[in-house]
Amino acid sequence: MAARRIAQSSINWAALAERVPPNQKANLAAFKSMSDKYLRSVLVNPETPPKIDWAFYQKNVPIAGMVEKFQKAYEALQIPYPVDTLTSQIEGQEKQVREEIATFIKDSENRIADYQKHVAALKALLPFDQMTMEDYRDSFPEHAMDPINRPTFWPHSPEDQYTDAPEEKAHH
Known part of the structure; x- marks a missing residue:
């Protein structure tokens, strides 16, 4: 390669x-x-190594066979180019991340649409400073006090209320 x-x-x-x-x-x-x-x-x-003039060295090197030996060794030398084993892994990770990003964007767009609906519903309400308790009860029935159907004790906080449900017992 x-x-x-x-x-x-x-x-x-x-x-x-x-x-x-x-x-x-x-x-x-x-x-x-x-x-x-x-x-x-x-x-x-340079992109390619310089060419060696083996004939020049054969004329000028007095030791017999030395240049031929070096030439054989030099021409037999093959430096392998490293095999790319990571590009496929990186591309796989990139594909996975792109899918996660696309999913996140889709989910975010859905959340934004839900939030915009919620904001539009809140903007359609009367301002809180102009609401009566009855208006608040009509707009937020799950949060409003209902003394008939869900009576509460003072100070009306959830942790201070009496419930008929038995407390959870710790399992040992």
Whole structure:
């Protein structure tokens, strides 16, 4: 597998900087600096190694067989390009995250619609400072005091009320 030559960074640094929180800007700048330094060090070297003039060395090296031995070893040398085993995992994680984001957006839009309905219902009510107790009871029957059907004892807080239900017993 042949390696492709890196010509420039494929990272959109401006878009990334927009998403980084202010307290992490220094870390992003340090990372960008290291990335640029690495890219410069790669671009300094030629894409292919220079060709060796083996005939020149055979004429000038007095030890017999030494140049042939080095030439065989040099031509037999194969430096493997690392196999990419992580791109598929990253793409799978990206797909999963995109699905989670889409689900979150859909759920958020549903919550927003429910909240807007609730706000519209509250805006349709009389202002609280103009309501009578009867208006409040009609608008919020579950919260209003109902001395006939649900009598309460003073101070009318839920924890101070008597109930007929037996208390839960701890299981040992």
